Every structure is written in C-alpha cells, then in structure tokens.
Amino acid sequence: MEEMLKLAKKFYKDEYSDSVLYAKLSRTEKDKNIREEFLRLSQIESKHARFWYEFLKARGIEVKKPEINRMHELSIRILRKLLGPGAVASLLELGERSAVQKYFRYLTEYSDKLSSEEIEKLKEVILDELEHEQFFRESKKSFHTENIRDLVLGMNDGLVEILGAVTGLSAVYTTTPKLVGISGVIVGVAGSLSMGIGAFISVRSQRQVNEALRERMKVLFKISPEKAKEEIKERLIEGGVPEEVAENTAEELAKRGEGIVELLAPEGNENEVRSALYTGIAYLLGVIFPVLPYFLAPTSTVALPFSILLAGTVLAIVATLVSILSGISIKSKIIEMVTTGLGAAFLSYLFGRLMEGVFHVSTL
Template sequence: MSISVGRDEIIDNYRDELTDAEIYAALAGVERNEKLRNELLKLSQYEVEHAKFWKSIAEEVGIDVGSVKPSRTSVLFSILVRRLFGLGFLVKLRESAEIEAIRRYGNLVRKRALGPYTDKLREILLDEVAHEEVFRDEASRFEAFIDNIRDAMYGMSDGLVEVLAAVAGLAPVVINPILITLAGLIVGTAGTLSMAVGAYMSTKAQRDIRETKLSKIDMELENLNVEDRVKRVKETLTKFGVDEDRASIAALSLSDSVDVSKKVVEVGEVGFSKEALESPGRSALYTGLFYLIGALLVIAPFPLLGHIIGNVGSLYISIVLVAIAQAISGLLTAISGSGKITRTIAMNIALSLGAAAATYAIGTIAHDVLHIAIT
C-alpha cells in the first residue's frame, strides 16, 4: 500500500512537530513548577519522535527536509505569552492548533494515506490527544478566569461599539469637542445603566428558571428509591451541562439528599454549569463597569486632543483604541470558546468600525448637504 500524502503536507507536518518540540522545551526552561517542567520536557521529547517519524516518511518518498527548521517566531511568541499571561492562557491559545492537528492526522488515519505507516500515525494521534490531559488543571484555571471576565468583555465591546458610533456621527456636525465629550458621556452613562440592568435581569431569570427546575426535581425524588434517585440526578446534571463521568460521581454524592438544589451549589466544582449559578449582581457589575470603561476609552481623545488635532483627528485615535480593545476582546472570546482567533478578532473590529463608518457618513451628509453644524 503506497503513501498518498502530498509533498507540502509532509514538510508542514515535519515543521509543525519540530516547532512544537522547541516550544515545549523552551517552556520547560522558564517553568518553575518542577512537575510541570518535567511534563513539558516529556512532551518535547514526544514531539521530537513525531518529527523523526515525518522525516522518515519524507525520506521514503524522496523529500529532503534537511533545510526545514522550526518556526522561531512561534517559539518566541509562545514564551512571550507564557511570561505575560501564564501557562493556562497559552494552553488555551494553542488549543485550536492542537485540535486542527488532531483533525488532520485523523483524516490521514481514516484514509490510510500513509499505507504501512498508518498504525504508527495512529499512535502519534493518540499522543496528541493525550497532550491536552497534561494541562487539564492549567486550562481549568484559565476557564475560571474566562468565566469571571466574560461579562466584562461583552460589556466593554458594547460600550466601544455604541459610543464610537455615536461620536463618529457627531464628529462632522459638532464643532466643539467638549460637546462631543458631553454627548458621549450621556450615551455612555445611559448605556451603562441599561446594560447593567439588562445583565442583572437576564442572569437572574436564567438562575430562577434553573432553580425552579431543580426544585421540581427535589419533589419528584422524594418518592424514588436510592437507585432511581441516582439515575434521575445523573440525567438532570447531564442536561445542565455536566459530562457523564462527572455527573455519575455527583449523582452518587447527592443521592442521599432530596435537596438537590442546595447540594448542587455546594458541589459546583464537579462541573455544574457555571452560567446556571452565576450571580446576577456580579454579572451586572462587570457588564456595566466595563461598558463604561469602553465608552471612556472612545471619548477620551476628544477632551484631551480635540482642540489640538480637531474632531476628525480625535476620532481617528478613538478608532485605533477601539481596534486594539476589540482585538483583545476578540482574542479572549475566541480562546474561551476555542474558536477561530483571527476570524473572531477581525469580525469584532469590522463590526465596530462598520457601525462608526455608517454614523460618520450620516453626520457628514447632515453637515455637507443639509448644512447642519453645532458650535
């Protein structure tokens, strides 16, 4: 059975494995936790063996990979991210790349594209899957961090978009930058209150619905024996987002009590959906506060620089600040959902600037065509 993998794909896989080996070795060099450092060194060695495998495949089909080197940019970037944000952040950042590698290798295994070497590739695929288990605790810590700032990111994003759209529409019409600042503050304050109230009501409604469902289950469990009670609790937890293994463990611990609602909160660490137990007050605080921060970020250039560079110049600075903030927000959003990072960032920026462009066009028409100007 022949090998049916393209030259570029073989070289890319070889380079990727070399790069991963370098990344893990470099991370081990800066890791203080001895256990994690040893795990990183093991992973680096695994990746070296994977690279040797692809080198042997290349030699088998007559491809010279002697000049192929790992991506130094990826290595340096990984170290920078590790130092700035921690290992958990880096693990989540690399997760999408790991998933893509697993998908790619899985396709090759299913097609038996490497002929007699397919079984070895299957072993490498299992190694790649096992990599995620090594950093489960680190990834879990970062996911908890993401849970805490999710509302903050959404609130700030809304503040950036809405207030930028407002000041962009006013910039061509209003001459005095202080008036634009005042208008922006009014829009920002109104939006802050609206977002905070909306976040509180939405989160409280979701929490009340979940608690009502659990209360009904409490009453149902009163008439069940222990075995049926365990089964029912497991089914309930699974519906609420807990994976089956954790649901089984939780069900056993909860089966001796009919007060499931209270117990579920107490054992929330077994994996019960965080959204169901989120605090409405905290959600409102994060959403409203970061909406205001986003609004102030947009408004700041006008009172500080408006009299020097004009409203349009101030607007350009606001746009740059919004693009940077939305890039950060998009990065965190994509990582928390294991989505496409580049696509999410580009979409966030495009939507923000698109809204600003539309309102700026309206303001320009009002100024040039209708001769409206406010001094």
C-alpha cells in the same frame, strides 16, 4: 500528501514551542503545584514534538529546529502579571482545545496514509491534549476566570458602541468636539450600567434556572424514578443521541439516583456581582479610547481620525492577544474585529450625516 506534511511541520513547531513555553512558565510560577504541572506538561509536549519529528523524518523530510514565537511568550507573561495565573490557565485551555480539534481532523482525514503504529501514537497524543485541557479547566476554577469573557466582551462593546456614537455625532457637531465627547461619556456611562445590569440578571437567572431544575429532578427521583428516567432519555434524544442508545444510557444513569442531578444541571460558581463589575468596568475602559480625542482636538473633524485610530488599535491588540493564545489566525481575527468595529462607525457617520441633512441639527 503535500498538505498532510505541511500540517505535520506546523504541529511539530507548535509542540516544540509549547514545550519551551511550559518549561519557562514552570521556572517563574510561584505556586508549587502549578509549577510542577507546567514542568510535567513541558515534558509531555516534548514527547509530542518528538513524535512529529520522527513522523516527518520517516517521510524523508528535513526537520529544522523551529524558532520560538517570542510574541506568544511575551503575551503569556504580560497576562500573568496583569490578570494572574487564572487568565493564563483560561487562555491556554483554548489552545489545548484547538490542538485536540486539529489532531482529530488530521487523524480522520489522513488515517489511510498513516501506519497502525502512527495512528495509535496520534491517539495517545490526542488523549494527552485532552488531559491538558482538563488540567487548565480545573485550574481556572480557583481563579474565577469565567469573568475573562465578561472583561473581553465588555471592552469590545464599549469600544465599538461608543466609537459608533461619537462618529455619528461628529457628522452633526463638526465644530463642537467637547459636546461630542461629553455625549459619548454620557452614553458610555449609561451603556456601562446597562451592560453590568444585564450581566447580573443573566448570571443570576441562569443559576436560578439550574437550581429549579435540580430541585425538580431531586423530587422526581424520590417520587417517581421511572419518570426521572424518561426525562433523562428525552434530554439525551434532544441532544442528538439515537433513541436506543438514549434508552440504555438513561437506564444506567437513573441508577445513580440524585447523583445524576449535577450532570443534568451543574451548579455554577459564577458570581453575578463580580460578573456585573467586570463587564461594566471593562465597558467604561473601552469608552475612554474613542472619546478622549474629542476633549483634546479643536474640532470634531480633527478628533474623528484619532478616535478611529485609537479604537482600531485597541481592537487590533485585543484581537492579536486572543489569537496568539487561542491558536486562531491573527490576521483573520484582527480583520474580523477591526472591520466590524470600523464598519459600524462608518454606518453611524452616514446616519449622522443623514440626520443633519434632514433636520439640520447643528443649527438648532
């Protein structure tokens, strides 16, 4: 019971905060359609907050007006300025998805402690959150936000990989920091090109696979509808659908003819050139932070702690930003990203010391 009420208090705070956030976004958004939608979402979130308020009051819990998370609001505003409305839509979608999952778990776990009226209202809340998620997903399509993933992953890889490289080299070239820095830049440029080419090939290959599948399904529907129906059934069964349900579903879907092709192999709008550029440039940005101290410090030993500090700080900032906007625990996300990055650097340093001890590289 105590855990149930604790979660309800958190849900009330989250819904209240989201209502205020959407209201503020509506006042600063220039796009008329998005502005009106933010205002509508604010009103719906306010209704959700009222549900949790009444839920707690009915159980004798004193409900205080929650404090607004100013960091959350500031992060949204910064993202809006730097990356545009698409980035905001992308990350708010993550938050709505998280809310749906939390509410569904709450409904499943505590359904025996809720009245029938509360169950129905909570179901309405979940449906509203699903609708919000759908809105943000549709909004993303206008702003090419599929590349936000490329941006985050590219920078993270650049930080972690180059931090590991320069840390390992620091153990070998302790008195020549510029050599370490130049080596880091060379590795970084090579890594950036490799990551960009990898993203290009990955996106193009996925689109080609989907195009081939769409063409194959179109041919099947024209030549042998029964064979197409069997293929749909097999795919449903592979996805975990019971055979009997898959049989009936495949039969209904097959009646739609070629229209079902988009469902089986949707046509992606991700551009391989844009994906490659986002990934490669973000990787290079990640390279700057661990490499910079080696061009300024007198020795690699002096540069190393500053390199680690800079890279660790940027990793923590990225982790915090993602956590705040997606509803993930800030502490656990920072620990995850920083410890894995610095752990890789530590192992690289040990490996560098091993190479120096075995081959005496610094004397070559």
